Amino acid sequence: MSINFRDQNLIPIWSKVQRGKRLSLEDGLALYNTNDVIALGKMAHFVQQQKSGDAVYFVLNQKIEHTNICILSCKFCDFAVKKGDANAYEMTTEEILGKLSPEIAEVHITGGMPADWPWERYVDIVRSIHEKFPHADVKAYTAVEIDFFHKKFRMPIEEVLRQLQAAGLKTMPGGGAEVFSERVRKLLFNQKIGAKGWFEVHKTAHKLGIPTNSTMLYGHVETLEERLIHMIKLREAQDETGGFLTFIPLAFQPGDTGIKPTNQFTSAIDDLKTIAISRLMLDNFPHIKAYWVMLTEEVASVALNFGADDMDGTVGGEKIAHDAGAISPMKLAKNQIIKIIRDAGKIPVERDVYYNALNVYADNVVGKIPYLNSVPFYHHFEKRQFKILPIVPRRMGLLEDKAQIIAGPFSLMDYFRQEESLELLPFCIATRDQVKSVMLFSKEGWLDLNGKIIGITDDTATSVRLLQVLLEKKYGVKATLERMHAGVNDCSKFDAVLLIGDEALHRNKHGLAGFELVFDLAKEWYDWKKLPFVFAVWAMKKPLPEKTKQELSSLIERSLDMSEEHFGEIGELHGKRIGLERKDVEEYLEGFSYRLGEREREAMREFRRLVEEINMINVHCL
Numbered sequence: 001m002s003i004n005f006r007d008q009n010l011i012p013i014w015s016k017v018q019r020g021k022r023l024s025l026e027d028g029l030a031l032y033n034t035n036d037v038i039a040l041g042k043m044a045h046f047v048q049q050q051k052s053g054d055a056v057y058f059v060l061n062q063k064i065e066h067t068n069i070c071i072l073s074c075k076f077c078d079f080a081v082k083k084g085d086a087n088a089y090e091m092t093t094e095e096i097l098g099k100l101s102p103e104i105a106e107v108h109i110t111g112g113m114p115a116d117w118p119w120e121r122y123v124d125i126v127r128s129i130h131e132k133f134p135h136a137d138v139k140a141y142t143a144v145e146i147d148f149f150h151k152k153f154r155m156p157i158e159e160v161l162r163q164l165q166a167a168g169l170k171t172m173p174g175g176g177a178e179v180f181s182e183r184v185r186k187l188l189f190n191q192k193i194g195a196k197g198w199f200e201v202h203k204t205a206h207k208l209g210i211p212t213n214s215t216m217l218y219g220h221v222e223t224l225e226e227r228l229i230h231m232i233k234l235r236e237a238q239d240e241t242g243g244f245l246t247f248i249p250l251a252f253q254p255g256d257t258g259i260k261p262t263n264q265f266t267s268a269i270d271d272l273k274t275i276a277i278s279r280l281m282l283d284n285f286p287h288i289k290a291y292w293v294m295l296t297e298e299v300a301s302v303a304l305n306f307g308a309d310d311m312d313g314t315v316g317g318e319k320i321a322h323d324a325g326a327i328s329p330m331k332l333a334k335n336q337i338i339k340i341i342r343d344a345g346k347i348p349v350e351r352d353v354y355y356n357a358l359n360v361y362a363d364n365v366v367g368k369i370p371y372l373n374s375v376p377f378y379h380h381f382e383k384r385q386f387k388i389l390p391i392v393p394r395r396m397g398l399l400e401d402k403a404q405i406i407a408g409p410f411s412l413m414d415y416f417r418q419e420e421s422l423e424l425l426p427f428c429i430a431t432r433d434q435v436k437s438v439m440l441f442s443k444e445g446w447l448d449l450n451g452k453i454i455g456i457t458d459d460t461a462t463s464v465r466l467l468q469v470l471l472e473k474k475y476g477v478k479a480t481l482e483r484m485h486a487g488v489n490d491c492s493k494f495d496a497v498l499l500i501g502d503e504a505l506h507r508n509k510h511g512l513a514g515f516e517l518v519f520d521l522a523k524e525w526y527d528w529k530k531l532p533f534v535f536a537v538w539a540m541k542k543p544l545p546e547k548t549k550q551e552l553s554s555l556i557e558r559s560l561d562m563s564e565e566h567f568g569e570i571g572e573l574h575g576k577r578i579g580l581e582r583k584d585v586e587e588y589l590e591g592f593s594y595r596l597g598e599r600e601r602e603a604m605r606e607f608r609r610l611v612e613e614i615n616m617i618n619v620h621c622l
């Protein structure tokens with residue numbers, strides 16, 4: 001991709017971005033100081049496309065702000081009041097449940113911190129929602145609230161989180177981060193936890209398998225340098241835990257806070273720069289959210305081509321921003337969100353709290369397995385009328401069942417299940433002998449796994465069956481398999497863990513603490529059968545016009561041909577995020593066969609026979 005730069009200072013930064021190199025604080029400042037906003041947006045859009053293809057996510061969600069009574073008095077907040085205030089309110093659990101409906105997929109809970117609520121009341125809110133609306137994932141309580149519970153109820157942070165997790169808490173929102181600057185904290189929120197406390201809560205949550213979000217409140221008294229330091233601190237924490245799902249820049253709503261004498265909102269240029277710069281700085285964050293409630297619908301729409309791949313959701317019941325004068329509508333209907341995303345040229349993807357795609361609302365969607373081993377299919381792919389949706393293998397199969405995807409490298413098991421409605425293209429993801437990215441990390445040898453519990457990544461449809469075949473047919477062992485959720489998990493409770501894709505590749509090189517033994521499933525298969533293993537095959541929905549099939553095949557063929565000459569270039573761009581050198585990537589990609597030949601077909605037949613023997617051919621989940 002080429003960009004016409006008006007600001008020459010951006011050229012060395014673009015060169016870094018294209019080579020997957022990290023940006024520094026100085027780079028960030030150069031980006032904030034540029035007037036070449038279009039070039040900045042294009043750079044961010046390049047990274048956005050690498051991470052999310054054409055997808056923009058949204059969720060059907062409801063905000064619950066259970067009370068506005070708060071013992072703190074943060075200067076930027078127009079929402080909080082003191083007990084006895086005429087506007088003070090406290091919701092009962094029944095009132096909260098009354099705000100929800102069965103189609104809601106995410107309940108976002110955050111509120112004031114009153115002096116007199118007992119601990120059980122907070123747990124009861126989470127438990128009641130989880131029990132009454134099991135399909136609604138609970139995203140509850142900011143780090144500030146968790147820290148408040150820890151101090152008020154004299155429980156370690158870990159215990160607070162464990163109890164909430166047991167009640168049904170799935171993820172945590174990113175609020176309360178404000179700006180990680182002691183200077184700003186003393187000026188605006190001196191009673192609140194600072195960076196140290198905020199990170200302690202989030203890292204503890206990640207350790208327990210609770211993914212979290214992150215925010216930055218900008219546009220008040222902070223400097224540009226403080227914003228960038230904030231992003232760099234988040235990036236470092238993400239390197240450590242990998243537990244953050246998204247970053248949400250929150251544009252300050254001045255309201256009656258009196259912080260800004262002229263009560264100005266942030267400008268659209270500042271908002272778009274902040275979205276784009278966060279996409280470029282936070283190279284290890286999967287998502288950047290354009291929170292339309294604070295940005296306005298118009299700025300959020302443009303942000304979808306400036307680095308943001310996430311629009312939050314319908315957001316019923318929001319008060320924090322609206323009490324501070326936000327001019328966005330109180331609730332954005334689903335169809336309006338879909339229209340905004342489509343008009344931006346993107347695929348509207350309805351998601352759950354973990355960013356699993358539940359439904360897509362676009363035509364001509366082609367799936368992309370978001371792992372390094374699939375890059376050769378897409379690195380030089382010219383999209384034409386197709387739109388690209390990165391999606392893990394099992395979820396791709398689920399969308400294929402709903403006919404929401406027209407083609408993709410389907411997991412072999414999904415191809416077996418759906419064979420009638422699919423037509424094979426001559427491409428696959430198959431290993432020759434080893435794979436390095438479908439790995440069982442174990443505390444025990446194979447034979448000792450009998451009767452043990454194995455954690456299974458949520459991503460897999462085929463590797464899990466290969467594992468079952470190996471356990472039962474090669475080793476004569478039966479274990480209990482338990483699905484993990486997307487994002488960080490607490491693996492310590494399992495005897496072994498099956499990981500696939502880039503996470504497995506990373507762990508294969510750097511280890512998974514507590515799991516001494518590492519087994520490569522393709523190697524186990526090869527040593528046993530002397531056959532390659534086919535993990536995925538390209539297929540297209542029947543009946544699609546012959547012309548579409550021809551076009552797709554030739555676009556894939558062309559990308560493969562060009563990529564096979566340039567595995568080193570792919571290594572340069574993608575290696576660092578997985579912790580691999582350029583030569584590791586070259587070696588890894590050379591281990592795959594991307595074209596479906598006779599050996600691969602034979603391997604498919606043999607695997608199918610074994611899966612049928614263990615009676616698992618049509619079983620969807622565990």
Ligand code: V47
Binds near residue numbers: 142213217254
């Ligand atoms: O922590 C308070 C901010 C946050 C104002 O995790 C204000 O998905 C602007 O964190 N102007 C709460 N912001 C909201 C929040 C959030 C929102 C959307 C999604 C997610 C998520 C999290 O709102 C507070 C504070 O930083 N805030 N007052 C104001 N006047």
